[in-house]
Amino acid sequence: MNVEITGAKIFLRLPFGILITETQVNMWIIMLAIAILCKWLTHNLKVKPEGKRQVVAEYLVNMSNKFVTSNMGDRFKNFSPFIGTLFAFSLLCSLSGLLGMYPPTADLNTTIGWATVTFVMIVYYKIKANGLGGYLKGFMEPIPVLAPFNVLGEFSTPISMAIRMFGNISTGVVISTLVYAALAWLSSLALQWLPGVLSGIPVLQLGVPAILSIYFDLFSGALQSFIFCMLTVLYIAQASKGD
Numbered sequence: 124m125n126v127e128i129t130g131a132k133i134f135l136r137l138p139f140g141i142l143i144t145e146t147q148v149n150m151w152i153i154m155l156a157i158a159i160l161c162k163w164l165t166h167n168l169k170v171k172p173e174g175k176r177q178v179v180a181e182y183l184v185n186m187s188n189k190f191v192t193s194n195m196g197d198r199f200k201n202f203s204p205f206i207g208t209l210f211a212f213s214l215l216c217s218l219s220g221l222l223g224m225y226p227p228t229a230d231l232n233t234t235i236g237w238a239t240v241t242f243v244m245i246v247y248y249k250i251k252a253n254g255l256g257g258y259l260k261g262f263m264e265p266i267p268v269l270a271p272f273n274v275l276g277e278f279s280t281p282i283s284m285a286i287r288m289f290g291n292i293s294t295g296v297v298i299s300t301l302v303y304a305a306l307a308w309l310s311s312l313a314l315q316w317l318p319g320v321l322s323g324i325p326v327l328q329l330g331v332p333a334i335l336s337i338y339f340d341l342f343s344g345a346l347q348s349f350i351f352c353m354l355t356v357l358y359i360a361q362a363s364k365g366d
Contacts, residue, residue, distance in 0.1 A: 146230040153215045153227070157208075183207070194353070195360040202356070209237065210352045217292055217344025220299075221337075228344070229293040231285065238281035241355045245280065248362040284354055288347045295343055 136142060164180040172178045187207035192200055216227040227233045250258045262273040 144230075145225045146227045146233060149219055149224050150216065150227045150233070152224075153212065153219060157211060157215065190352075191356060194356045199356075199360065199363075202359070206352050206356060209355065210348050213237070213288070213348040213351060214345055217348060218340055220292075220296065220340040220344070226292055226296065226340070226344070228288055228347070229296045231289045231293075234285040234289040235281070237351070238285035241284065241358065242278075242281035245358050245362045248359055252363055280358065284351060288351050291343055291347050295338075295340065 164176060164183075166176075168177055168180070172181060184203075184207070187203045187210075188200060191203045191206050195202060213228060216233070218226075220226040220229075246258075249261075253261065262270045262277070264273070
């Protein structure tokens with residue numbers, strides 16, 4: 124019997140009830156791929172670029188720096204590595220579905236983890252800008268009776284960020300799976316009059332699943348990664364301004 128955790132199958136059971144899920148394994152694979160790619164792009168750099176590899180590396184770094192500074196200001200330029208890594212990681216997690224892997228972003232645990240990191244930084248910069256007293260006082264505005272709603276609104280930020288990405292990516296996985304299974308059934312129904320193994324050829328599965336995968340994994344995955352990073356920089360920049 125297969126046991127699932129938010130759609131991710133258990134890959135390995137360790138002693139003391141420790142579970143290694145398909146999501147974790149795929150994330151390790153993607154992190155290893157990113158590490159290898161970064162090592163290759165930054166190997167033997169020159170003061171003046173002499174090859175396409177260094178040109179690509181510098182272009183990616185400049186693009187990340189420009190994205191951060193244009194949305195957060197120059198004083199947040201040190202956020203560029205974090206935002207660039209977050210975008211690359213989330214994008215490759217979503218694109219892994221094109222390789223037949225289970226996208227880690229289709230697991231709510233993944234997106235909640237990323238959103239929690241963002242939320243901690245938001246709170247940190249709010250306290251840094253207003254002080255702990257000012258931060259807590261903000262929940263009482265404009266009138267103290269609204270404090271419960273302000274607290275709810277504060278914690279809704281990471282929840283909405285996590286569910287937005289998870290919902291879009293997991294919906295694509297579910298729809299693609301259902302369409303793939305439906306086309307297989309229609310193929311067997313339409314070709315049942317053929318003899319032998321010919322009746323089992325899933326001819327209707329050719330083309331349509333690939334188109335859906337390109338949309339949900341490529342377009343939607345890239346869009347959701349961009350939105351997640353954009354919300355991250357905007358929330359942190361806003362929090363640092365104070366009240």
